[in-house]
Amino acid sequence: MNEHDSERISGLLEADGMAEANAMDEADVIVLNTCCIRENADNKLYAQLGQLKHLKKANPRLQIAVAGCLAQKDRDLIREKAGHVDVVFGTHNVHRAAELLTEARESGPIVEILEETAREDAAAFPSALPAKRESDFAAWVTIQIGCDNNCAFCIVPAVRGPEISREFAGLVTEVKALADVGVTEVTLLGQNVNSYGRDIQLARRQAGEDVRVRPLFGDLLRDVGAIDGIRRVRYTSPHPKDLRPETITAMAETDAVCEHLHFPLQAGSDRILAQMHRGYTGERFLEKLQEARAGVPDLAVTTDIIVGFPGETEDDFVRTLEVAAEARFDSAYTFVYSPRPGTEAAEWTDKFIPAEVTKDRMERLRTVIERSSRARHAERVGKTEIAAVFGPSKRDPDVMSGRTRQNKLVHFASDKPLKAGTYARVKIVDSGMHYLRGELLDITALPTHRTRIPVVSA
Ligand code: SAH
Ligand code: SF4
Numbered sequence: 001m002n003e004h005d006s007e008r009i010s011g012l013l014e015a016d017g018m019a020e021a022n023a024m025d026e027a028d029v030i031v032l033n034t035c036c037i038r039e040n041a042d043n044k045l046y047a048q049l050g051q052l053k054h055l056k057k058a059n060p061r062l063q064i065a066v067a068g069c070l071a072q073k074d075r076d077l078i079r080e081k082a083g084h085v086d087v088v089f090g091t092h093n094v095h096r097a098a099e100l101l102t103e104a105r106e107s108g109p110i111v112e113i114l115e116e117t118a119r120e121d122a123a124a125f126p127s128a129l130p131a132k133r134e135s136d137f138a139a140w141v142t143i144q145i146g147c148d149n150n151c152a153f154c155i156v157p158a159v160r161g162p163e164i165s166r167e168f169a170g171l172v173t174e175v176k177a178l179a180d181v182g183v184t185e186v187t188l189l190g191q192n193v194n195s196y197g198r199d200i201q202l203a204r205r206q207a208g209e210d211v212r213v214r215p216l217f218g219d220l221l222r223d224v225g226a227i228d229g230i231r232r233v234r235y236t237s238p239h240p241k242d243l244r245p246e247t248i249t250a251m252a253e254t255d256a257v258c259e260h261l262h263f264p265l266q267a268g269s270d271r272i273l274a275q276m277h278r279g280y281t282g283e284r285f286l287e288k289l290q291e292a293r294a295g296v297p298d299l300a301v302t303t304d305i306i307v308g309f310p311g312e313t314e315d316d317f318v319r320t321l322e323v324a325a326e327a328r329f330d331s332a333y334t335f336v337y338s339p340r341p342g343t344e345a346a347e348w349t350d351k352f353i354p355a356e357v358t359k360d361r362m363e364r365l366r367t368v369i370e371r372s373s374r375a376r377h378a379e380r381v382g383k384t385e386i387a388a389v390f391g392p393s394k395r396d397p398d399v400m401s402g403r404t405r406q407n408k409l410v411h412f413a414s415d416k417p418l419k420a421g422t423y424a425r426v427k428i429v430d431s432g433m434h435y436l437r438g439e440l441l442d443i444t445a446l447p448t449h450r451t452r453i454p455v456v457s458a
Contacts, residue, residue, distance in 0.1 A: 001160075001189055002035045002068060004140035009033060009067060009097045010132035016098035025055055029063045029101060034070035036155055039338040041070055049082040056084050063087070063101055067094065069159035073341065075113050085109070091160055092117045095129055116161035117145060135390065137421030138232075139183045143171055143220065144190030148199075149239065151266075152276050153309060155340040156191055163192065165200050168215040172223050179229035184421060185388060186224065188235040193217055194242035218250030225254035231423065232388065232405065233257045237264055237304075241279035243288050248295035258405040261292055264304035268323030269316035272309055275345075282323040289327055300330040300376070300406035307365055308337040308358035310351035317361050321368050328372040330406070331434070334365055370433055377408065377431035385410065385436070386444060389422045400424070404436065412438040 009031055010020070021027035032048060035041050045066070056062045065087035066078050072090030079085055086104045089096060092114035104110045133139055147156050148163040175186055190196060196217040204211045217238075225233045233256045238247065240263055251257045263285075267273055270281040280288070293299050305320060324332070336358050339346035387402030387410045394401075400414045402424065412426045426438030 001142070001191075002033060003134075004131070004142060004189060005068065005091065005094055006031075006033045007131040007133055007140070008094055008129045011130035012095070012097045013101075014132050015130045016102075024052075025058070028059070028061050029065070030055075031065040031067055031097065034066060034068035036068075036070035036073045036159060036340070038335060039340070042074075045070055045078075046081060049078075049085065053082070053084050063104065065089065065097070065101060067091075067097065069155070072113050072159050073155070075111055079109060079111060087111075088113070090114060117164065133183075135420065137183055137388070138185040138187070138390075139178050141171065141175060141178070141186050141188050141224075142166065142190070143188045143193065143235075144196050147191035148195070149192060149279075150277050150344070152344040153306060153337060153340065155343055158342050160191070163195065163199055165190075165196050165198070167200070168197065168220060168223075171220065172227070175224050175230060176227050179227050182229075182421070184229060184423075185232035185234070186230060188220065188224070188233065190235075191237065192239040192242060193235050194238045194244055194247055196220060216244070216246060218244070218246040221247070221250040221257050222254050225256035230256055234260060234407070236262045238262070239279075240264070240285050240288055243292065245291065245295075248292050251292075252296045258407065259296055259298045260300045260302070260405070260407045261296070262302045262304075263289060263292070265320075265323060265327065266304060266306050267309060267312070267316070268320035269312070270319075272312055272316050272320075275311065276309065282319060286323060286326055298406070300408065301327065302407070303327070303329050303332045305332055305334050305365060306337050307334060307361045308353040310337070310339075310345050310348040310353065312337075312353055312361075317364075321365060324365065324368050325372070328376065329369060330376045330408070331373050332369045334362060334369065336362060373433050374431075377433065377436060380404075380406075380408065380428045380436050381431055383428050384441065385426055385428055385438065387412070387424050387426050387438065389418045389424055390420050392417060400440075402426075408436050409434060410436040410438050412440050414440050418443070 018029060024030060030052060032045060034045050052064055063086045064084060066085055067089050069091050071078060071088050075088060078088050086109050087100045088111040089100055090113045093112055100110055100112060144163060144165045146161040146163045150157060194217050197215045201211055221233060265285055266276060266278055268282045273281060385404040387404055389400050389402040391401060393399040393411050398413055399411050400418050401411050404410055410426060418424060423444045425441040425444050427441055428436050428438045430437040
């Protein structure tokens, strides 16, 4: 979500007549787009602002802006700690980036933080913004902003506001427009994508409209997947408590939807899950996972896990290990619990887990994850996969890197460089914990975007 906001900020600055600088010390404007989901981002920001102070001395024209949810959380504190910052803005006024820089140039430093995005703005504004995409062929599409859940560890609802879904028809039009300019892969973004549309439905019902029980997230997958030119559809994140059978069916029946599910577990112990307010048990998580795997053959599953949530006992943690082992994840983002101001769990200071305990638990969890990661990758050897090439490998320019439908990194040699966005058929010959190695078979123009299901519109 944050990366996509950065693309939108770059797009706005470019539309305002700026061009990308080659290096920080050549820039006249530097925007630090921050995230406050975990604490180390705070520390990084202030360290970086310290470094930028020297640049500002060397180039007095330099404007420094701090954006994003950390800016929103710290607001005035940023200018107190770093007086050389010119503009501070949050996640709800990204669209003001260029104007705020101009205003600050004319009349001095500005801190502008909005508490929430108005529903009307949310509907129009992400698509109305010119985004400068990192990739020519892959694009993020925000389908929903904010979050209505109250996970005890999480600061997102406080900084991103309540859940607002963008209009179904507008989203489909937006993806069509992306396909027209050569985008073949889209990732639908939301904090809880399976509740997509719930708020629209409620608002219409309250307005006395006669509403059918849609649009749902599965409908969106089908309609986006049916757009000509769109070969891959991904999404993140589905909250395990809200993953519905319809979504699984839509995934299975829409060829363009990739065989990958990011399914954040957070913890395995029912006691901790309840304290987190996650709305599922370890058992229920595994059942849903089983349903998803049964419905979508060859499904890769990745996850997020938090270690050291306040009050986590050894037994609780062992249950996380058990559930993770049983789930056989393809990979996992593992996080040490980080108390976030204003969240419920941050109050439970007497239950905080000592750093040496979390360190030890983290190592044990990584061992479990590594085991399934290696095994899952090794299972791909001998298969033929389609790689969407994103460029030459970092280590060797003769080796191309791409992503398989399961979102696995794959490297393969090619006599000539392949353009980003090329779809290549590769035979997998080797694997590691985080990658596959393949041999190029041919370049594919397979129409993987066709769905077998008739298109339904909202
Ligand atoms: N909406 C998504 C999560 C978005 S935040 C969901 O509910 O699944 C991305 C990840 O950051 C979370 O899944 C969680 O594992 C991690 N995270 C969030 N707050 C955290 C905190 N306070 N400490 C450590 N990890 C955290
Ligand atoms: Fe945070 Fe929970 Fe919302 Fe995810 S679902 S963004 S973890 S509050």
